[in-house]
Amino acid sequence: MNRNKIYGRALWRVLMLLALLAIAGGLVYGWLDFARFSRTPLNVTATTTSIDIARGSSLKDIVNTVREQGLSSASPLYWRLLTEQMHASGKLHAGEYALSAGMTPRDLIANMAAGKVMQRNFTIVDGWNMRDLRQALTHAEHLRQDAAELDDEALMQKIGAPGEAPEGRFLPETYAYVKGDSDLDILKRAHVAMSKTLDTLWQDRDKDLPLATPYEALILASIVEKETGRADERARIAGVFVRRLNMRMLLQTDPTVIYGMGERYAGNIHRSDLTTDTPFNTYTRVGLPPTPIALPGKPALVAALHPAAGNELYFVARGDGGHVFSRSLDEHNRNVACYQLKRCQ
Known part of the structure; x- marks a missing residue:
């Protein structure tokens, strides 16, 4: 056999081996870099306490929002691989999600897949009157204001209690809500809670x-x-x-x-x-x-x-x-x- 051919084949095999090693090395590096990405905390600062994912957002939209807020500059490919690995592809929910120091991309995807949206609390204080309650609702953070322009009669109609005077009808308690909820949502829940509590206590008077x-x-x-x-x-x-x-x-x-x-x-x-x-x-x-x-x-x-x-x-x-x-x-x-x-x- 021609010696040049032998050398050529050997060189080709060496080059192929080097190429395979390079590819393998690249895959190993890529996997290690992906693993590092998935467990590296997001860049959460004092001004980035939450992330708001709009209804109808695609994964690409979510990644863009993450990047725009400066939480991560990682490749969109890594985010796609992570959602696939976590079986969360197509299951990410819209809403506002809390961010905390030490939170990783994996934590964020898990919260979005579970729909673990950020909750806020509104407390109705014992002894408030209706005027106090309505004023406090106007200052509740990220609570949609649907009742502000309603008079008492229209408000009670909206929450399903037409003809009732509103004073005293709402149970003082702490009510959780999420961004996008309405003040009418809280009032309706508080009204139902008072009705149930009063009816129960009345039976045992x-x-x-x-x-x-x-x-x-x-x-x-x-x-x-x-x-x-x-x-x-x-x-x-x-x-x-x-x-x-x-x-x-x-x-x-x-x-x-x-x-x-x-x-x-x-x-x-x-x-x-x-x-x-x-x-x-x-x-x-x-x-x-x-x-x-x-x-x-x-x-x-x-x-x-x-x-x-x-x-x-x-x-x-x-x-x-x-x-x-x-x-x-x-x-x-x-x-x-x-x-x-x-x-x-």
Whole structure:
């Protein structure tokens, strides 16, 4: 055989081997680089706390969003390989996703495949009134504002409770929501939660209460809510009001007067306010006011439906968040003189 041919074949084999080694080396390098990419944390900064994936986004769109936010400059091929490896191709959900220090591309793809969108919380505070609630909703981050221009009647119609007065109808709790949810979504959930809670508690109420309906219990609970934030006093204060209702005595509770004053209230009430009649003035009208005066939490609802037994008919604020209770008007007047006028004997 021609020696040149032998050398040629040997050289060809060497070149082929080198080429295969180069290809193998390139594949190994590529795989190692891909593995490094998949476990290297994204470039999350103080200003990149979330990533928003629009509805209908393709993987290419998602990668472009990632690159535009400076989270990663890796090749789109790596992102495609990663989604294939994780069996997430075609399963990535739109939405807003939280970013955190140390999060890797694998973590992000896993969250998107699971639809683990970023949640925010909105808390309805015990004792807020409807005006407070509506104002707080307007400041909730990334919550769509559909109720802002609606009056109370239209709002209740929208959440499926036509004809109801809104005051007191929403249960104070913390409600999770995602970007794109509406303020009406939260209000509807809070309304359903209050209805269910009130109905359940009403079934287990004490016997012989001077309350004809769950709505009357809601009204009484709202008054208890505004009178005290102390757990050890709620049932006791409810007991005072229940006894007054049974005796057809005026409830004489300042929070109802304040509520009836509306925007006229400037931080203090005067004797003239106590004698100025409104539908909510329990110094001039016997019985419960026509609607709740606030959003009562579950503890206030429980207190209204399970008032403490006793014979106390009066109470006055001590000035430290608590109250002094009394059975007679003379005793009450002495307590008023002591704790409000600072004329203790």
